[in-house]
Amino acid sequence: MRVETRAEPLIFELDAQGRSGVDLPEVTVTPKVGDAPLRETIGLPELSEPTVMRHYTRLSQLNMSIDSNMYPLGSCTMKHNPRLNEKVVRLPGFARAHPLQPQSQVQGALGLIHELANWLTTLTNTHAVAMSPSAGAHGELCGMMCIQAALRDRGDDRKIVLVPESAHGTNPATAATLGFKVEAIKANDAGRVDMASFKEKLNDQVAAIMLTNPNTCGLFEPDIATIADLIHEVGGYFYCDGANYNALMGRVRPGDLGIDAMHINLHKTFSTPHGGGGPGAGPVVLSEALAPYAPLPAVVKDDDGTYRLVETPQDDPRFAKSLGRIKAFHGQMGMFIRTLSYILSHGADGLYQASSDAVLNANYIKAGLSDVMAPSYEGACMHEALFDEHALKDTGVTTLDMAKALIDEGFHPMTIYFPLVVKGAMLIEPTETEDKITLDRFISVMRTLVAKAKKGGGEAIKNTPQHAFLKRLDETAAARNPILRWEP
Numbered sequence: 001m002r003v004e005t006r007a008e009p010l011i012f013e014l015d016a017q018g019r020s021g022v023d024l025p026e027v028t029v030t031p032k033v034g035d036a037p038l039r040e041t042i043g044l045p046e047l048s049e050p051t052v053m054r055h056y057t058r059l060s061q062l063n064m065s066i067d068s069n070m071y072p073l074g075s076c077t078m079k080h081n082p083r084l085n086e087k088v089v090r091l092p093g094f095a096r097a098h099p100l101q102p103q104s105q106v107q108g109a110l111g112l113i114h115e116l117a118n119w120l121t122t123l124t125n126t127h128a129v130a131m132s133p134s135a136g137a138h139g140e141l142c143g144m145m146c147i148q149a150a151l152r153d154r155g156d157d158r159k160i161v162l163v164p165e166s167a168h169g170t171n172p173a174t175a176a177t178l179g180f181k182v183e184a185i186k187a188n189d190a191g192r193v194d195m196a197s198f199k200e201k202l203n204d205q206v207a208a209i210m211l212t213n214p215n216t217c218g219l220f221e222p223d224i225a226t227i228a229d230l231i232h233e234v235g236g237y238f239y240c241d242g243a244n245y246n247a248l249m250g251r252v253r254p255g256d257l258g259i260d261a262m263h264i265n266l267h268k269t270f271s272t273p274h275g276g277g278g279p280g281a282g283p284v285v286l287s288e289a290l291a292p293y294a295p296l297p298a299v300v301k302d303d304d305g306t307y308r309l310v311e312t313p314q315d316d317p318r319f320a321k322s323l324g325r326i327k328a329f330h331g332q333m334g335m336f337i338r339t340l341s342y343i344l345s346h347g348a349d350g351l352y353q354a355s356s357d358a359v360l361n362a363n364y365i366k367a368g369l370s371d372v373m374a375p376s377y378e379g380a381c382m383h384e385a386l387f388d389e390h391a392l393k394d395t396g397v398t399t400l401d402m403a404k405a406l407i408d409e410g411f412h413p414m415t416i417y418f419p420l421v422v423k424g425a426m427l428i429e430p431t432e433t434e435d436k437i438t439l440d441r442f443i444s445v446m447r448t449l450v451a452k453a454k455k456g457g458g459e460a461i462k463n464t465p466q467h468a469f470l471k472r473l474d475e476t477a478a479a480r481n482p483i484l485r486w487e488p
Helices: 049-062 083-089 107-124 136-153 170-177 195-201 224-233 242-247 333-369 399-408 436-454 458-462 475-480
Strands: 128-130 160-164 181-185 206-212 237-241 261-263 284-286 298-301 307-310 385-388 426-428
Touching (some): 083 333, 107 284, 107 298, 107 307, 136 206, 136 237, 136 261, 136 284, 160 195, 170 181, 181 195, 195 224, 224 237, 237 242, 333 385, 333 436, 399 426, 399 436, 399 458
Parallel strands (some): 160 181, 206 237, 237 261
Antiparallel strands (some): 298 307
16 A cells, blocks of 8 residues: 655645635724734635645645554554544533533533543552543653652652653653652563662652553563562552553553552543544542542532532542642543443453453564564563564664655554664554454565565665655754744
């Protein structure tokens, strides 16, 4: 499959003076702001409605998307969003609700949030859940703020947060943002936490550990329960980065492993649209020790069966120690609806099957490529397979070249050069929504590219993509000298 090659001009370049997509009445007075007349033009393009429609439709066709092809971004989990969930979220009762409506008029919406919260705490075996956070990074901030509040409440000023070297970059950033001092934990040769390094750094000044499980190498941390016990023994808390909970959903309850806080990326685990600054949601589940500090608002169900939002700590004595509000409104309602629709359509058995299939698909790809590529670590992986560039040695082909070549084959590139602990990393996550035919085609393409590189075809690979809208870009120049404004 080849991707679109036709260039599309900027919308400014389609400008045709006098064109308009709407009919407006003639203005008979000079518009003013205060005493100053408005400019005659503000430099926006004048376009007919068909021109605008066709322009944005053509742009959409230039995008790679999960609706057209496999999107094997490791760590990002780009999977199919079920259309059933999109239909449910557009039901008038949900679609027309407003966050400032009287609570008596949105009992259904509040009830949905309450039911979803129960599902999340049941699946994770935790005591409470904060529904407000906008996305994973915001969830991290929320969870670590709860840890900080718990420490302050007991008069403890410890400042050290331990973070594995393979962690998501938001982990140390979150800790540093809150004033903690970050200390790195080394990885062992198996790609897991080096327990000797961890134990060496443990003392009564450690506030918390921020650990991802499965970790960013796509591997399960087998010592996680021991790590939880040890961090609790020194008086610290266990923050689990739940970005990869989609590999455990329905199979492992993080609360059973001793975690105190964990955010859940709803797009990664429960198949809502991906965040990217838009429709994100990152609820944070909390242990009994941290539950009193959960932010508000919170939905509670009263004895008469009605639901209400607790807005301030003064509204309900159960929330006297709450952080208070961390977001203007109570989370992202559109994502909550889609998530509950996904959960109810699957049921507990279906959620177990989804995470099982995610792990199965990743191991299928690893098995299909291990004899021609270089797996970074031995043994089975979880939901993503990690390779490095050692198999390309002496070919002149780099990890970046392999990623660019995939574009010509109709696949979005895998995640590359992450995690940083692996040289030339290629992190591939097929997700559970891809079938065997698609996986076989991806494996075949990768094997063909590796064979081509080893047979002296490296120069052709280095010149890819040839069939994309844009060819190979100077990414260094683009990052250092971005052109952010169009000039006529």
